[in-house]
Amino acid sequence: MALLLTVLPAASHEIRPTIADVEVGAERVTLRLIVTLESLIAGIDLAEIDNTNTAPEAAIYDRLRTLGPERLEAALRDAWPRIQRGFLIEVEGELVTPDIVSVEIPAVGNLDLPRDSILTVGAELPPGDAGVRVGLAPQFGTFIPRQVGGGEDAYEGFLGVGEMTPELPRAAVLTETAGAVxxxxxxxxxxxxxxxxxxxxxxxxxxxxxxxxxxxxxxxxxxxxxxxxxxxxxxxxxxxxxxxxxxxxxxxxxxxxxxxxxxxxxxxxxxxxxxxxxxxxxxxxxxxxxxxxxxxxxxxxxxxxxxxxxxxxxxxxxxxxxxxxxxxxxxxxxxxxxxxxxxxxxxxxxxxxxxxxxxxxx
Incomplete structure (x- = not known):
């Protein structure tokens, strides 16, 4: 029982999936992500824990939760050279590097609940018409990508740790059947x-x-x-x-x-x-x-x-x-x-x- 008590999840600091709207153009890919920025900035390995209280970086995470939007964005940009490597955008087996397009961070609210921010990142694509695969590094946890522009039948994945999407085409939108969903x-x-x-x-x-x-x-x-x-x-x-x-x-x-x-x-x-x-x-x-x-x-x-x-x-x-x-x-x-x-x-x-x-x- 003592062993079980060491792994019990804390609901107020639970780990939730990162959700992204993925727009693939002829020359650029853009991801609009709903994400808990504090965990990324703190460097928490989301694949190894059930809640942030058990992470070695828990104190850093809790301190970041108290920061207002401007200070948290500054912390994000300071840590970006490390964080950007966790956003995987692949074309023909080669990774392209994303940059921050915009950040929307809510004001400090209930510190017992995760704060969902909206982080938009984008990357220039190499010439050609090869499709794009996107994913998150394992330490960023589970990932729910949705390709925009194709209506209700557009691809929507639920990816486990370290998994990537199938190729998302530039000239069209990948679709899937209701049965697959x-x-x-x-x-x-x-x-x-x-x-x-x-x-x-x-x-x-x-x-x-x-x-x-x-x-x-x-x-x-x-x-x-x-x-x-x-x-x-x-x-x-x-x-x-x-x-x-x-x-x-x-x-x-x-x-x-x-x-x-x-x-x-x-x-x-x-x-x-x-x-x-x-x-x-x-x-x-x-x-x-x-x-x-x-x-x-x-x-x-x-x-x-x-x-x-x-x-x-x-x-x-x-x-x-x-x-x-x-x-x-x-x-x-x-x-x-x-x-x-x-x-x-x-x-x-x-x-x-x-x-x-x-x-x-x-």
Missing amino acids: FLRYIGAGVEHIVPLGLDHILFVLGLFFFATQLGPLLWQVTAFTVAHTITLALAATGVVTVPASIVEPLIAATIVFVGIENTLGFGTIKGRTALVFVFGLLHGLGFASVLGDYGIASGRFLYALVGFNIGVEIGQLMVILIAFSLVGWFMSRAWYRKAIAIPVSLIIASIGAYWVVERTIL
């Missing part, structure tokens, strides 16, 4: 559970260790699925808006509750199923905050929403199957509850309690 967001949904969604993994494990038979467990998972599908759709479309500062501690509290209920054994299957439905509504709001970070184009939103939700379900089933393969064989044994279910549930509740405090106070 759907499949990509299935993968994103799975990844949000396994391995990134530790809080959702613990909640699902809490459901697993309450059950002594697979039938009731499947009913609870179904209730959870229906509930978070509802709020994921409502929140992702903007119908319902709840701040992460409220949602994240409540999600942690649901983990505490299921762990304690497992330990004390005061719940019933019907009561637990109804409660899981209510808790699923909260978890759906958490899923929606992640989906919103991807900056999905409006014409692709339905495909992305459905694909992401299916991916989440696949991830949850993976967690249950792994747990069952390890200890499910012993569910019917008299010693299972005391020797396995209760100790693990206590660990789950303890981690959830830590998260409640961290996400509320720290």
Whole structure:
């Protein structure tokens, strides 16, 4: 448990993808990026951490968060010779060097939340009609590029650490099918559970260790699925808006509750199923905050929403199957509850309690 506590994510300093509108012309490429400049200036390796609090440069990052727009832009320009090497623009295997076109930095706001700035960079392209590949260096984290100028069918990628786009043509716009978008967001949904969604993994494990038979467990998972599908759709479309500062501690509290209920054994299957439905509504709001970070184009939103939700379900089933393969064989044994279910549930509740405090106070 001590090891787990060292890697728990802090919601207020989470790492979010960099989103870019990419415009490829005959002679020049321009990237308009929504990015957290403080992490780039501080030199944080976003591929190695889950939140900025765990970075060696955390103190530098926190100091930069207090700077006004003019001072932060000055710090960006001072660090630009180092930072510009992280923006990868490739033509026929050769990299071209970008320069700053403009910077838009909001005023200092809530220091517990990341500050999204808009950084526009551009680079001159070599003569010819060869296409352009763009990406970010691994230390800059995940990347969501969108080629502009092609309407709703224009290419929009979700790139992992160090990945680059396919060739984006100069004379046309790369397009992709709705099916490709759907499949990509299935993968994103799975990844949000396994391995990134530790809080959702613990909640699902809490459901697993309450059950002594697979039938009731499947009913609870179904209730959870229906509930978070509802709020994921409502929140992702903007119908319902709840701040992460409220949602994240409540999600942690649901983990505490299921762990304690497992330990004390005061719940019933019907009561637990109804409660899981209510808790699923909260978890759906958490899923929606992640989906919103991807900056999905409006014409692709339905495909992305459905694909992401299916991916989440696949991830949850993976967690249950792994747990069952390890200890499910012993569910019917008299010693299972005391020797396995209760100790693990206590660990789950303890981690959830830590998260409640961290996400509320720290």
